[in-house]
Amino acid sequence: MWAYAIRRIIATIPVMGIVALFVFSLLYLAPGDPAAIIAGDQATPADVERIRASLGLDRPFLVRFLEWLWNVLNGDLGVSIFTNLPVAHMIKQRIEPTLSLMVLTLTFAISFAVPMGVVAAWKQGKWVDRLVMVVAVLGFSVPVFVVGYVLAYTFALQLDWFPVQGYTPITAGLGPWINNLALPAVALGSAFIALLARITRATMLEVLSQDYVRTAKAKGVDQKTILFVHGLKNAAVPIVTIIGLGFAGLIGGAVVTESVFAIPGVGRLVVDAILRRDYPVIQGVVLMFSFVYVIVNLGVDLLYTVFDPRIRY
Amino acid sequence: MKRRELISGVAAGLAMPAIARAQGARVLKFVPQANLSSMDAVAGTQYVVRNAALMVWDTLYGVNAKLEPQPQMCEGHEASPDLKTWTFKLRPGLKFHDGGAVTTRDVIASLERWMVRDTMGQMIKGRLDALEAIDDRIFRFRLNKPFAKMLFALGKNNAPVALIMPERIAKTDPFKLISEYVGSGPMKFNTSEWVPGSKAVFEKFADYSVRPEAGEWLAGGKRMYFDRVEWLIPSDAATAGAALQNGEVDWWETPLPDLVPLLKRNRNINLDISDPLGNIGSLRFNHLQPPFNDVRARRAVLMALSQADYMQAVVGDNPDLWKESASYFTPGTAAYTDAGGEILKGKRDIDGAKKLLAEAGLLGAKVTLVVAMDVAITKAEGEVTADLLKKIGFDVDFVATDWGTVGARRAKKDPPSQGGWNIFHTWHAGADCVNPAPYTALDAGGDKAWFGWPKSDGVQKAIADWYDAPDAAAEKAAMAAINRLSFENVTYAPTGFFLMYQAWRSNVTGVVKAPFPVFWGVQKS
């Protein structure tokens, strides 16, 4: 098991290397000359050339890539063209709301979707099952921001149960924190719930058709025990897999959700950066999220070995 | 207690401590017109930057609601009868936020930086023999030609504002942005809490020396009743509107006109025209780059331009909020003139415009239109212009970006293909357009003029005539000439006159009508 874990961790290194190479190329290929931007509009071409040399922009691609990589490994993601602030600092300022949103969404989605899928499998073919499937397909098909606006309109403006926008740090208390993030988490969770409920239902059905479950049934073991002990335990692996894979969608959705609910997170940062073509910021955020995504999937793979020691790479 | 609060209270076990509630009255949450992306109101002229800077930095003089300059950091002044020597004395005990005393060294460095960027400042610089310190509190301008509008220049509210900064900051190149935000104004800027694109925080400056008079615009005592003023930048107007309705913010500088009827129905919200002097919409041409380096191209746009289209797109269906105005000056003010504005009146002439462009050989010419999509006014103006340009036969390159980027890009004189531009949109506060003195955008001095760099010796001469005018009649004649010549050369295209609302929660008092948000004197219960 340890050998597998170490091999798996080592395997992420080339992946991260390719991600870094891609993200670096983004800035390398970006239109606009960083030297000209730094020099300002009063600068002469000679000034620009001097700045270019002093920044080392005239050196070959590979040299610059390695230097950039070294900086990134030391926590230096460059400086925003627009605000002149270090990108790492900007991301740090905004990471808490984004992490909070994701954690809450995941918690919420798992606690709804898994029971939904289990019940649907249990009552396969009955109206509950169909309802769950319809909700699941709808969740796939309606864009996150539409769900967000409908929720905000109903529960914030009409019913006045939740705030419309903003973010309350967790240091201000768990209640206000959850209260402020509830609507965004539900909106963001909708597509994830759909995915997760379907997978749970499908795996449960497969497990329930296995011989040992039939045997248990025949022995008169009670339905609930079968579902939750035998079924869910064996369905855990695919469910965890999907949580890992679905994390990419979650990140993409967070970008939009933060805009809809004016949450000052990393997603808002990248959306603002697009309009300004603030490449270092876009680059930093893409790198950061990709890193998180790779780590999450690494975690998921390692979890397999816990759930099912037979799995080998 | 609202249900929402109830839910959060229950979830938290114990609701927020009472202290937190009491503190709410000491914090003002304000939604500005746009994102605050920089803090230099001398090198930059964006209104949003100016509005923030007016809290942090103080001015020597300050205009009141009648645009009369009153002493602010100065105790008083002495002008020689020929108006060539101006001597000023600072009030005692003025301090910067870092604790340093305000001295004439700081004042002179600040004014020197400002004089490079401001049109009135350049006028002073043009006739300046010396700007000298007599001692730590007294300084003097010695001019070789009289300058009657000295106090107005030092106290005007439109950017570049003559803000007083510590000498070390004022030494910054006037064409580069300052990077340290220390002033002597009533509020300190909290750099560590600044999240561009989301939030800016101002904290009360305990050592601010408040003048004894009542505060009015930039004049008199700037009394702050808040420990913190938080500027919250929402992702869009809808979010801002919803937040105001729910009491999550206290004051919204520029509510979207379409949301005004909805906000009016809410008993907890007050609405008022923010400034009766209103605003003049502006379609700004780049006079250096083709096709608009040709006056015929600029005139063709004017011939086809319908102010009604622009104004309805900007302020919506309420006809009380806008009017057509074939003038560069503010309607309803004493010196208003629409001399020479016929080209904007009557039936719009698309075919005539096309013909003119064909004559100039410009049909199908490419126009790079830079549009700030995050500001409702410029977005609406931009979309109407795109439609207009297509109708008269231009090839439109619509560059969708944000207001901060427009602010940076409009300073570039390069061709559009190298990061320059052909057209951007903005608006000018009516208060800045009552006459040529505070009116940066009217200047036609070529390279030294405001972005777009219009050049017309006629306009420049008429402006000089206005400065030298001995009486009101001569001033009026000069203004008529400025208007006529500005239309001839098409300095920019005025897209109409409009009023904007501001909206605030009814527990906030002391909000006044002004061309910028006045935070002193505002209270919250």
Added chain:
Amino acid sequence: MSTTTMGITAAPDLGEVLPPRKQRGKIGMFIYRHPTIFVGGLLLFIILCIGVFAPLLFTTDPTALAPARRTRAPNAQYWFGTDMLGRDVYSRVLYGTRISLIVGFSVAVVASVVGMFIGLTSGFIRQVDAIVMRVMDGLQSIPGILLAIALMALTRASVENVIVAIAVTQVPPVSRLVRSVVLSLREQPYVEAAVAAGTRMPVIIIKHILPNTLAPVSVQATFICASAMLTEATLSFIGAGTPPIIPSWGNIMAEGRALWQVKPYIVFFPAAFLSVTVLAVNLLGDGLRDALDPRLAKRI
């Protein structure tokens, strides 16, 4: 089951089709067996017609401004109302159908073709495999929307660039899928036999491998199509997609979002069209998967 359904979708003999009664029975049977294919396909066909025949469906110029008649609620003249610049929302939504369908289909085709090429290559050529699959791993490690955003930031906003940017995010899963099919088929006796008999590689690929990848790839392509439509709308909504002057559903919604509280119809109509279209494609995909690949259907 797989073979019978293939029989139905493949062109049957004329003689079989001609007798009307029998035909109705077959169609009825098909609907009964695969209700999702029928419903999804029908919906998609209607939407396709709306897109193709948009100019004939009582629309006006979708980009014509008229601020004098702005923000009209839906009425007899403007069926879906007008937006804040007085443009007819009905016409904009109908023309927007074209953008969504073009983006959806193009991304599905581009991603499938490129993905198949890469998958086949790396499935057969060991040396290529190691490198290509690492690159795919890397690409797949960047969350899709962010990858598309980054690519869009590099280029000018245009429909073609949106298609390319979204397609890039969808290539890795397709190539992975094709590669796995290739790897499993390579071990099959009949392929091994063909190799042993000295059949040339391209012939093996075209005769034995390609046909077997078509079913899973076409199922995948449907889902890619649905997800590409959502991604396009999302990109446009946050200002990184189709240029704002082109009426795509995402752009119409982005325009209307400032007014969603007072004029909800501006967002509602494009949102409804988008949701129904994506739903239709998803249903079709579900049905196709059940029909073409029961093994896969059971798994997911």
